[in-house]
Amino acid sequence: MxxxxxxxxxxxxxxxxxxxxxxxxxxxxxxxxxxxxxxxxxxxxxxxxxxxxxxxxxxxxxxxxxxxxxxxxxxxxxxDLRITLAEIDALNDQEFEIALRDLLIRDGWAARKVGRQGDQAADVIGQNAQLGRIVVQAKHTRVGGKVGSQVMYQVKGTAGPVHGADTAVVVTNGTFTRDAKMWGERHGIHWVDRDRLRTWAEHGTPLHQLLRLPARAPRRASIRRAAA
Incomplete structure (x- = not known):
């Protein structure tokens, strides 16, 4: 037609x-x-x-x-948040990420949980006016579990370029291999193992004091991402 x-x-x-x-x-x-x-x-x-x-x-x-x-x-x-290691061990992966977010908020960070599939090695992101932007990768393991260097490689590759981090931290309720600790310290990736986690979560020492984070001005990219 x-x-x-x-x-x-x-x-x-x-x-x-x-x-x-x-x-x-x-x-x-x-x-x-x-x-x-x-x-x-x-x-x-x-x-x-x-x-x-x-x-x-x-x-x-x-x-x-x-x-x-x-x-x-x-x-x-x-x-006044305090979380014992026994309580942390009983958490699942998602609950562990929420606990780390709450601990950061306690320490003065504006933090949010972002961990999900395809999160590019970031489970919690926090912003602080004096300390800049922090990206946390959470590794909840069974007691005695170890985190290897591969996790450090992943965080190094995404924390700054993708998430605009001034500080990158891997936190576990287990331990790290010697190579993972050495590689992280060499490349500026902080780590919190079971002993440090006790000091942070159970004893109440702020994370920035525990890791001796310096005061710094946030990156411009960090400010843009935080406002998004």
Missing amino acids: NRVRLRWRRPRGTGEYAAACVVALAGVVLGFQMMVAAWDEAVRAWPVLAVAGVLSLVYGGRRILSAARARTVQAAMLA
Whole structure:
């Protein structure tokens, strides 16, 4: 079946020009009448609109205050957070990542859990005005498990280039091989093994003190990612 193609053409003759002007004028008049009707309706309904606006402002304000109170309560609860190694050993992988996030928040970091499939060696990311951006890779193992150098390679390859980290840390409730520790120290990848984890989580020593992290200005890339 042939499709009919419609084409616009210029008016021809005085009669067609006059008809086009009449149609255009009618469109203008109709648009003006619609604007006047909308204005009249708004004038009649302004009390309702005003009340709705006030209610929206009150609702939004209460939501903001409620969120602020919740953050204050959470910060107060986390300020005294202590987690024993026995409790950490009983966690699963996801719970371990959440625990590390809460410990960072306790220490003054704005931290969030990001670990998931394809996380590119980052399970928790934190931001601190004085210490910059930290990326944590969590390795929850059975008691006696060891973390090897391969994890250090992965973190080194993504912490700075992908996540904009100023500090990269691998945390485990187990231990690290000697090669993993040496390679990490040589290439600026911090490690927290079972003994250090006890000091951090159970005894309450802040991570930046435990690792002796220097104060630094965050990278520009870090600031952009944190705002995203």
